[in-house]
Amino acid sequence: MKGKWIVLLALLFSAAFVLVPDRNITGTVLDTSSKPISNVQVSVKSGVAKTKTDAAGKFSISVPVYAKVIVFTHPNFKTSEVNITSEKEMTVTLSPGEVESESLSDKAMQSLKKVGLPFAQLASAPAPSGVAMEIMVPQQGNTEDYNVINENGFQLTGQSPLTTFSVDVDRAAYSNVRRFLNAGQMPPVDAVRIEEMINYFDYQYPQPTGNHPIAINTEYTDSPWNPGLKLLHIGLQARTVSAKNLPASNLVFLVDVSGSMMAQNKLPLLKQAFKLLVDQLRPEDKISIVAYAGAAGVVLPTTSGDEKMKIKEALDNLEAGGSTAGGEGIELAYKLAKQGFLEKGNNRVILATDGDFNVGISSEGGLQRLIEEKRKGGVFLSVVGFGMGNYKDSHVETLADKGNGNYAYIDNMQEARKVFVQEFGGTLFTVAKDVKIQIEFNPAHVQAYRLIGYENRAMKNEEFNNDRKDAGDMGAGHTVTAIYEIVPVGAKSSYITQTDALKYKKTNASDLGSNDEMLTVKVRYKNPESEKSVLLNVPVKNTSKPLAQCSENLRFASAVAEFGLLLRDSEFKGNASYNHIIPLAKGAFGTDEEGYRAEFVQLVKAAQSLDGRKETARKE
Template identity: 45%
Template sequence: NGFLRPVDAPFSTFSIDVDTASYANVRRMLQAGQLPPANAVRLEELVNAFSYELPQPDGDTPFTVTVDAGTCPWQPEHELVRVAMQAKAIPMEERPPASLVFLIDVSGSMRADNKLPLVQQSLLMLTKEMREDDQVSIVTYSNNANVVLDCANGAEHELIEQSIAQLSASGSTNGEHGLSLAYDVARKHLLKPGSNRVLICTDGDFNVGVSDDQGVFELIEEQRNQGVFLSVLGFGSGNLKDSKLEGLADKGNGQYSYIDGLREARRVLIEEMTGTLYTLAKDVKFQVEFNPNKVSRYRLLGYENRALADQHFSDDRIDAGELGAGHSVTALYEIAPVGAKTPQGTVEPRRYGPMTRVEAAIQQQREEVAAKLPHENEMMLVKVRYKAPDADESTRVEFPYVPGEKAKPSTDLSFAAATVELGLLLRNSAYKGVGNWDQLVSLTQDSIGDDHKGRRTEFLDLVLRARSLNQHRNGNAPQSPTPRLLGSTDARKMAGCDGKYSDLLDKWDAANDQLTYGEFYDLGFRNSPEHGEKQGLPAGYWVYVYPNWYIWGERVID
């Protein structure tokens, strides 16, 4: 998205998006030592892959909206404004019953360990969470589509697990037939009231059957309107059709997630499953109106695939995203305040004279109207439209934002900014400003905050990897002297960071990591069972002292 002027385009309108697949896909590539292609990096999915401290709703509205701002890290003359929505959290035991159809791609391309075997392990985790009032069916597709399990009681864990475990991969991919059959099964066992959903597990394309995307999309929209939603889990690499899978989920009122390991499977299928199964609001749309007396230019960071025409905000016929229980949605705007310098340069003089009298009159009229606008203290007005899950008419709520005194951005806003800046640098965006890898490392380190799950520290690790890969790709990696090789006692003492950590849980050789972390790096808390080819690692505090990683169980000194 480019910059727009409020006098020309006062509204920014888009559908919410809770997809997070891009982050997991980017993580997979960086951990494999590859820089992701620009089209795999979707800014909004990097931001929304993380949780933030947001207030819970306490009234009839099923969500809260929080707006805050701070200096833009990659363009200090600009402001970065965060618009964050938090849905009401619902305990797992209070969610409605669910009827799930697992639609599993068992074509030959799914043989790899990070495809069908990971699908099976992931669904086995989900199966253990199913209740007696839930229903589970299984449909597979390769050359043909088959019903493997026709509506088991959710508490029949052994039957469901056996049906999943016996699957094997072979043949081509008749995805269209599989999708049609899955919808037939879902309609046959429709729960009312309840959550009815098809969950696709695949590595890529529907390459046999309907020859164009439009036919598949029409099928999904038709079933969505009958109350059967669609979510998509992407697996593996190589054949992954990322944009197509995202489109399927968007049309099906569902979420697209990429599963790169069991940890991500647990997050998506266990920790966030209540939100997937319990929709609090549907067709949720944002429209932000900017005050031209305060804002010279603005741009929305990401959401290119979710943009709506301004008139679609109040049109209840237009489909938009769904908000599940406990889900949050964050959008960031880069704003050039009135009077801010324009770092992109100035427009060259016009060869054939200044603007015409008509152009000048139109611009003067716009500026005069803007100068007389009410609500002069407001920077912007955030409007939201949403429907209750069983409603056809939307409800409108609004949240004016009046900027306060300039203050240091919150830890959450700074971390959200770091996720976006990673995307800008990976895409080599024309809007990256003064952003650079060293500055991003510092920004991330300073905004990790209370990271009890270790996910922000994992992000810092990805930033360090991306910086190293970028340096080596461009041939400007720093020329380091031969690393010092300390004795075991001195190395362990250094790894303990002067008594900061105790209780050594694990230590292993990783000499090549010196290219990313240098001779010494105190990474912080990580809850990741794998690092490179090393598996089964405990959660703990990670410290690198060449040539070894040390994982500590306790932090003694803050």
């Protein structure tokens, strides 16, 4: 009888817990400097309930009545266990963590085992020859890193009539700026590379004719933000190649699966993005996958492009954990690319990462030298950036530049589709390499000039004719746009300070060439299989049109440039204003089938609401 009472009491006790509803606990997770931490995993100890903190470090979790402890986990911070009290809200502070080991985490290693990773290359993989292994403790909070940009100033034509720069078709800065604005933040000044924002958009330039794979287009008009000054718009168009005529590809996906890639906008987004690229592969294309964390290993050996399910399964089985042996991963990826090298094909390593290299060849110089050496063997490197909080833009941009490849930043699936589907040929297939532009201005018409953006692409004038100097590449169908702001002869501008005339320099009009020529645009490029450059040049006459009569190409590009000047709070922004950018861009949408130009206007409005500076009404 006594036993029956005990059972009955136990059942009643259990029922009481069933009848009591779960509690909802909300809170904020901060680092030791009181900055919010996103993507912290919040879970009930010994339970199934879990969630993650948002960009503001906030969370909300439904907690069973029997729960006693909530666990807070993040790869860059020490795990914290907090006792549940009667309070419905809590604030939790996490301390900086330490790198667990030099090898892949157990979780990541298990995921790689699923797809047959040869662990002889993993657990005890030594550092590359001559390179010391280095472990760096991840930093807390926001540790994003950008190269400093010192804006180009105005150059006096009488002193420096030549200007030279390397062509750039990267577009990463625009999608990165969009990520900040969509998160309700103004982007860091050095994240705003105006030339990449301009080149994010497609422009309808005429296709090349004749033997050259590049066509040069120019327009000249009034500056929309600096009255009295002019804008020179230069557009390069690479020849479009039909997909069926593209050469076969030998691709190596080099995937960062370190602990810093755990967030939803990193490895999970990366997997889905790469699947879009897999869908574009043909039977003649080959692909392999290398994953790296504390060490590097082959996840998928060389596989035909028609085995799409096998490739996608290998991607699905990747999980994040551990430190970041980026240098070792790059070496292994190049090794696979060389093994599957196609003499007449496109041989390329595609690195996907947040750029947080902290084990192995971690110095930027060491990685640059490695990539430059491999580039000479015909294997190029493209980089796709992901994530926020510890994104190393400065690192991944440099790697792509040195690897003769493209650099993209993917913040959502729409951007992944743009990079890997709509621009598949241009992203992966080079039609002209080492492309350089040199402009000679005629001092009879141009008093001073300034190149907007391209600060990290400037070249010495004497390097234009030097075929040993590396420069940018253009892919099939790609466009490159550059804008110069010009002070015409006779105009006054506070941006320039006159210097004494050169004593030994000829200044007679007869020495300046044809008097109606304002400048000459010269382009040097190499065909993909050649190391000898080809020269293309076009003289431009001193003929200006009103802005309203110029092409949609010029009007929209100038709107993007004006937006970049405001985001940078440039000293050359003049009368630039959000209220002027919006109608200028709207009037130059064109077909805009994908809605990118319409989205640009929404970003301008978002920046206008976030920018604390008051705009003054401008007189048109």
